[in-house]
Amino acid sequence: MAKAAQSKGTEKYASGVFQPVIDKCAGCGHIVExxxxxxxxxxxxxxxxxxxxxxxxxxxxxxxxxTAKTRVNPLKASKRAAAGKK
Ligand code: SF4
Structure with missing residues (x-):
């Protein structure tokens, strides 16, 4: 996934300000060489x-x-269902 971009714009990476990627970055689409x-x-x-x-x-x-599972109160659920049928 690494972009082998050796074009214009890669000079800034060689300036020393940017630090190389770490092992956890392997496979990321934001990596440039x-x-x-x-x-x-x-x-x-x-x-x-x-x-x-x-x-x-x-x-x-x-x-x-x-995601936490929400508990459904069966009594309220039946009331809601009955109200929806009207
Ligand atoms: S965006 Fe990708 S390459 Fe950059 S720090 Fe995060 S994981 Fe690493």
Missing amino acids: ANAQQFCETYIVPSAKWRLGICNFATHAKPEIV
Whole structure:
């Protein structure tokens, strides 16, 4: 998924401001290659994006969303259903 973009615009990655991607970034669509190294096109310090969990810009990893099951009161549900039939 890494873009092998060696075109205009990759000079900024070689300036030293951008830090190389980390292992967890492997497979992300925001990776660009410059000077035989891989950098993130959206974030300067990729390791900081993973410090508190999954990077929110990552295209290859999504956070697991835990949904709580709601309890349905059968009495209220039957009343709601009866009201809907009128
Ligand atoms: S967007 Fe996140 S996961 Fe993707 S390369 Fe950048 S820091 Fe890594």
